[in-house]
Amino acid sequence: MxxxxxxxxxxxxxxxxxxxxxxxxxxxxxxxxxxxxxxxxxxxxxxxxxxxxxxxxxxxxRKNALIRPPIANIDQALLVFSLTEPDFNPLLLDRFLVVLESFQVEPIICLTKTDLLSEAQLAKIQPFLDDYQEIGYQMIETYKDDGDLVGKLSPLLEDKISVLAGQSGVGKSTMLNTVLPALNLKTGVISEALGRGKHTTRHVELVEVCGGLLADTPGFSSFDFDEIEKEELSECFPEFREASKRCKFRECLHISEPKCAVLADVESGKIKGYRYKHYVKFLEEINDRKPRY
CATH class of the missing domain: 2.40.50.140 (Nucleic acid-binding proteins)
Structure with a gap:
């Protein structure tokens, strides 16, 4: 067959x-x-x-599947976030990271508009960037008219199925328009075979880019927690996942339970306070979710 x-x-x-x-x-x-x-x-x-x-x-x-866009077997998501215009938003970034973790999709944080920041603005944001790298998230920085964008993305895209994600206005379309034309010869045959240009219907398509496959759609602009249960949420925070192994109770939710290792790490500063606040907020959203039948 x-x-x-x-x-x-x-x-x-x-x-x-x-x-x-x-x-x-x-x-x-x-x-x-x-x-x-x-x-x-x-x-x-x-x-x-x-x-x-x-x-x-x-x-x-399948190893995984997303609903928006409808695509399966994704290895990674290029999570495009601007440092300004719109401003860098750790809460929104954590929302994206948590949902990607829940789908077992590796996130790569792509920071855009780094050239538009003043030294004072960068100094304010840099501690957050250092935190995410310390947690273990991969991160690259780009800027307007970045002549080395293809060079930065090529080793990340090779042998992977990738999608783009991020809020509106951060530069997802610019990134696509930079990378795809650079490989026009490779994608031209596929485009002709698949009939691109004959339809106006919005669709998802995987095209060969830098030795891998990339969904040629700007992807999605928001995530919700419809598929995450409250007991699973802490597993989507890598530093919580490690700490929770030391909790007294196996299904500890890290709110007020005795001998909770996550709470201990928050108190000591090993887990950042803003990450814990985001966890609590997401947990409340899950608890307030309408029952599914």
Whole structure:
């Protein structure tokens, strides 16, 4: 049975890459009855009918899947955040980081507009940047007309399936427009095979960039905690995850429980106070969430 990967989905068709070939496929009719919805990024088996069209017969197990954008098997997200215009927002950054951690998607923090900061502004923000690096998050800095942007991103994108995320106005589209034209020769064949330009419908598509695959959509601008349970939230904070191993109670929520290692680390300063405040805020959101039936 031939195998491939869905690189684009549009109007009920799935465009599967198998080596150098692209096959336009439909999903099996039984998929709908079984609640299976193929996604861009899925690895699939297919069979060819007639001369060119095919049918997806098997969707292989995913390691993860996002809803917005609908894409599967993501390795990492380039989390684009500006240092100014809009101002750097640690609360919003933590919201994005927590949700990405919950989907087991590795975040890479891409800071933009670093050249627009005064020394005083940078001095105010730098402690936060140092904190995130100390926690273990990978971080790169870019600026307007960054001639080395492709050079900075190439080693990060190689052999990975990546998406972009971040709030509006931070430079996601600029980053895409810089990286994709730089590899026009590689993406041109795929674009022609997948029929780009023939449709106006917004869709997700994976294109080859820097030896990896990148979703050529600015992605999503907000996250919620619909898929995270309160007992799972602390697992999405790396420094909490380590400390919680020393808590007295296995399902400690780190609020007022006795012998809570997370609270002890907050008090000692090992865990930053603002990160703990964000955790408490997110926990309240989860507790206030309407029941799902």
């Amino acid at each position: 031939p195998k491939g990967q869905i690189r684009k989905a549009l109007s009920g068709f799935y465009y599967v890459q198998d080596g150098e070939k692209f096959i336009q496929c439909r999903g099996r009719g039984v998929f709908r009855n079984r609640g299976i919805s193929p996604l861009v990024g899925d690895f699939v088996d297919y069979e060819v009918e007639g001369g060119s069209d095919g049918t997806i017969t098997v969707v292989h197990e």
